[in-house]
Amino acid sequence: MSRWSQSERKYGRPWHGPLRHYDILKEATIAFVIVLVLVFLLAITFSSPDVPPVTVQSWAKAQPVGFVDIALTELNGTSTTATYGPPYNTATGSLQTLGPVSVQKFFGVKYPLNTAKDFVLNPLSTLPDFPSLTVAISTYEHASKATEDHWISNYQAQMNKLPLGSSAVISEMPSAGPVPVLMTHLLAMAQSGALDAQLLTQSSFYTTNYTNPLMFIGDSVVAQPNSYWNKLVTVDHLQGNQWGVMNETGSWPGQPWMWLYTMWYQISPMSTSGNGDVEVLAIMTVLSILLLLVPIIPGLRKIPEKIPLYRLIWRNYYRDPDFTNAGEVPAQRPV
Amino acid sequence: MNGHPVVGAIVNLNHPDYYIHWGFILISMANFLVIVILIVLFALAISIPFLKGKPVKRRKYQSIASAGSDDESEGWTAHGRRLGLKYLPPDKLLPDGQPSYVASWVYVFGVLTIGALIMAILSGMVLAIEGPTWWHLSDIGHFVNSLHLWSVELFMGFMTVHLWAKFWMAAWRGKRWLTWMTGMLAFLVSIVEAFTGYLSQTNFDSQWIAFESKDAFNSGGIGAFFNAMNFGQALMLHIVLVPIILVLIVGIHVLMVRIRGVVPPIGAEPAHLGEDSGDAVIASGAQETGIQETSTLEVGQ
Numbered sequence: 001m002s003r004w005s006q007s008e009r010k011y012g013r014p015w016h017g018p019l020r021h022y023d024i025l026k027e028a029t030i031a032f033v034i035v036l037v038l039v040f041l042l043a044i045t046f047s048s049p050d051v052p053p054v055t056v057q058s059w060a061k062a063q064p065v066g067f068v069d070i071a072l073t074e075l076n077g078t079s080t081t082a083t084y085g086p087p088y089n090t091a092t093g094s095l096q097t098l099g100p101v102s103v104q105k106f107f108g109v110k111y112p113l114n115t116a117k118d119f120v121l122n123p124l125s126t127l128p129d130f131p132s133l134t135v136a137i138s139t140y141e142h143a144s145k146a147t148e149d150h151w152i153s154n155y156q157a158q159m160n161k162l163p164l165g166s167s168a169v170i171s172e173m174p175s176a177g178p179v180p181v182l183m184t185h186l187l188a189m190a191q192s193g194a195l196d197a198q199l200l201t202q203s204s205f206y207t208t209n210y211t212n213p214l215m216f217i218g219d220s221v222v223a224q225p226n227s228y229w230n231k232l233v234t235v236d237h238l239q240g241n242q243w244g245v246m247n248e249t250g251s252w253p254g255q256p257w258m259w260l261y262t263m264w265y266q267i268s269p270m271s272t273s274g275n276g277d278v279e280v281l282a283i284m285t286v287l288s289i290l291l292l293l294v295p296i297i298p299g300l301r302k303i304p305e306k307i308p309l310y311r312l313i314w315r316n317y318y319r320d321p322d323f324t325n326a327g328e329v330p331a332q333r334p335v
Numbered sequence: 336m337n338g339h340p341v342v343g344a345i346v347n348l349n350h351p352d353y354y355i356h357w358g359f360i361l362i363s364m365a366n367f368l369v370i371v372i373l374i375v376l377f378a379l380a381i382s383i384p385f386l387k388g389k390p391v392k393r394r395k396y397q398s399i400a401s402a403g404s405d406d407e408s409e410g411w412t413a414h415g416r417r418l419g420l421k422y423l424p425p426d427k428l429l430p431d432g433q434p435s436y437v438a439s440w441v442y443v444f445g446v447l448t449i450g451a452l453i454m455a456i457l458s459g460m461v462l463a464i465e466g467p468t469w470w471h472l473s474d475i476g477h478f479v480n481s482l483h484l485w486s487v488e489l490f491m492g493f494m495t496v497h498l499w500a501k502f503w504m505a506a507w508r509g510k511r512w513l514t515w516m517t518g519m520l521a522f523l524v525s526i527v528e529a530f531t532g533y534l535s536q537t538n539f540d541s542q543w544i545a546f547e548s549k550d551a552f553n554s555g556g557i558g559a560f561f562n563a564m565n566f567g568q569a570l571m572l573h574i575v576l577v578p579i580i581l582v583l584i585v586g587i588h589v590l591m592v593r594i595r596g597v598v599p600p601i602g603a604e605p606a607h608l609g610e611d612s613g614d615a616v617i618a619s620g621a622q623e624t625g626i627q628e629t630s631t632l633e634v635g636q
Contacts, residue, residue: 010608011509011599015434017607021389022433028446035450038489039458043481047344050471050480051539087559096554103556110559208567210542215564218546229543237354238543243361245547249540251352252484253365255533257491257526266359278554292519295507304505305601313381313504314600317436321604 018322051249054229056199056213059220060190062228066164067190068183069156070220074115075182076152080222081115081215088113088215096278104278111211119216123198124185133185136178143177151177164226240265260284369492377496380441391432427593436600444497445592451490452585456578458483463574467566468537487529494522506598514595517588524581531573534563545569 060067073079083093087110096104125137140148155176162168170176171184189195199212220227230239238244245262248254264270264280273279294300304310316323352363362370408416461479462470470476498518500506507515530548534541545563552558562568599608 007508008510010610011603012511012595013509013609015596015599015607016609017599017604018435019391019432020435020438021391022430022437024430027443028449031443031446032450032453035447035454035486035489039451039454039482039485042485042488043478045345046348046481046485048477048481048484049349049538049540050477050536052471053537053539053542087553087562094550094553104554104558107556107559111562208570209562209565210545211562211564214542214546221546232539233543235351237352237361237363238540238547240547245544246366247352247363248365251348251350251363251365253369253488254363255529256366256369257495257529259362259366259370266361275554277551281551281555288523292516292523294502294519295512295515301505301507304503307503308601309381309503310505310601313439313441313500314436316385316438317600317603321607323435 046252049248049250049252054217054232055193056190056196056217057193059217059228060187060195063164063220064167064169064187064191065159065162066220066224066227068169068187069159069164070216070223071120071183071186072152072156072159072179073219073223074119074216075121075179076149077116079115079219081113081119081219084113087111096275098275098278098282113212113215115216118212119199120182120186123189123195124182126198127185127189127194130185132181136181136185139178140182147177151175151179155179155183164224164228241271260287369488373492373495376492377441377499380444380496380500381439383440385438385440388435388438422594423590427596430593434597434599436603437597441496441500442597444493444500448490448493448497449585449589451486451493452581455483455486455490456582458486459574459578467535467570471537483532487532491525491529494525498522504598505601508598508601509595511591511595511598514588514591517584517591521581521584521588524577524584528573528577528581531569531577534569535566535573537566541566 056067070079074082077083080093081088083091085091085093085095086104086108089109089112095102121137121141124133127133140151143151155170155173158170158173169184169187171180173180186195189198196213199216200207200210217229221230221233224230233239233244234242236249237247238249240262243259243262243266245258245265246254246256261280261284264283265276270276270279270283290297290300311318348365352365355362355364355367458479462476462483465473465476470480501515501518530544533544534548545566548563549558552561552563561572
């Protein structure tokens with residue numbers, strides 16, 4: 001019989017030693033009442049955070065040029081979303097691999113996104129009574145890809161000279177074809193709040209899926225360091241490089257139990273790797289399995305015996321194994 | 336970023352936090368305090384003398400071997416009843432005695448965790464009645480949300496201290512590996528439950544977490560099945576599927592604790608572990624408490 005089997009048998013037998021009184025229902029009731037009081041005290045004292053969400057509307061109002069800059073990248077297919085890869089499209093911009101394996105690629109495109117159509121052209125086509133816009137959409141859609149890129153490139157060259165917060169969006173520019181008309185209408189739509197609704201309701205009346213607006217706004221986070229959303233989340237230390245997974249808005253505690261997960265993102269090579277997410281996921285999966293299997297992993301399962309905190313926990317038993325805790329704490333047992 | 340005025344708070348936390356920056360470590364004061372409080376709680380729990388106990392007054396305990404031995408009924412139900420009585424007789428399920436070594440404050444964190452879980456479920460039920468956006472519009476709703484948030488913070492905190500304690504006791508010894516594993520699984524599933532809860536807040540925090548976390552999910556292929564930006568999916572997971580799984584795992588964990596008992600001290604007396612005893616044993620403590628007819632004392636482990 002192995003030493004492990006002996007140990008398992010030894011500690012697995014019924015307890016033959018002294019007992020003490022115990023009342024499981026009384027203990028559970030007292031514990032619940034203590035928790036109840038604590039929760040009410042904490043809720044009354046500290047309340048809970050609730051910051052309203054950002055919207056496409058609030059973004060377009062705060063940074064009109066910033067919004068148009070991103071919309072242009074959605075239109076010509078160069079935004080982070082347009083070049084992301086699975087599960088949104090077949091591109092490879094955000095495709096991550098672990099060694100030679102890409103689980104992300106294996107599962108393919110699950111939520112297909114065409115940023116030009118879903119974020120720009122389709123919402124614009126719902127606007128009524130704008131003949132110039134109808135013509136602009138048609139002109140753009142019937143142009144060759146090279147022509148579209150040429151128009152957008154010319155427009156971007158001028159727009160990029162403007163600060164993100166400027167409202168001086170260029171409305172006429174012959175070398176940009178129909179693009180200025182498309183962008184000025186899209187900006188107006190966004191600032192009115194209509195684009196928020198359109199991005200949500202393209203598929204049906206009811207929806208709980210916020211992928212489109214979040215990906216649209218989120219593209220500014222990656223492309224523009226001083227974007228509206230970036231500045232807001234940076235103040236609250238919610239960015240990934242700020243251990244943001246742990247943090248909460250305001251001064252409330254967030255998810256401190258995520259400390260280990262977010263720590264790996266701060267350490268090289270994960271902090272600079274293009275595959276950082278899948279690398280951290282793999283590390284945490286392995287660590288979680290190790291913790292789960294501690295009882296059967298040689299070495300790991302012996303750590304508590306090497307660092308004897310247990311002697312403090314069971315100090316009364318070690319002083320006097322026949323101690324029942326029914327009276328005074330016993331003196332040190334004679335050797 | 337500051338939001339609208341906070342309802343009913345004595346201490347206003349609705350302002351940017353102070354952050355501790357040390358090397359590559361960056362932690363908010365609030366999170367730092369939570370971690371410090373948990374470490375102090377653990378240190379106090381293993382250091383402060385436990386309450387004085389009372390002697391066990393019962394004179395006789397049902398042994399495992401004899402439980403249901405005269406039941407000769409047939410059928411699945413009768414077989415199930417015999418199994419239940421064999422592995423979980425009433426004395427073990429609802430014990431009024433414990434091995435004497437179960438005398439430390441650190442033992443109370445398991446039941447405190449369950450208390451906080453019940454509180455989180457109850458406050459979550461109230462939020463469910465009114466719907467996911469009620470708490471933004473109602474002072475009462477905001478207070479119920481606060482109850483829910485702090486239940487969760489306590490739940491995760493108590494569970495962490497419980498986990499530390501069980502690790503340093505090597506509580507998996509003596510065929511208790513399933514007790515450890517179900518406890519660890521409960522911890523991991525609780526992280527998923529808390530995470531989907533954060534996604535279900537319908538506010539600034541939830542939309543940012545959804546956007547940021549999608550890359551991790553997508554990179555591992557999870558994104559093909561779980562879209563963090565689909566609020567409906569996150570909410571359904573948070574209020575139906577994950578809590579059912581969590582409660583099931585916690586239930587199995589508690590049953591395993593009752594069936595296998597609380598792990599004995601490392602290096603406990605051989606006689607107390609039944610190594611050099613006969614079949615019928617009189618517990619050393621039982622002599623003091625007047626118990627005369629004991630067999631193997633499984634009660635309350």
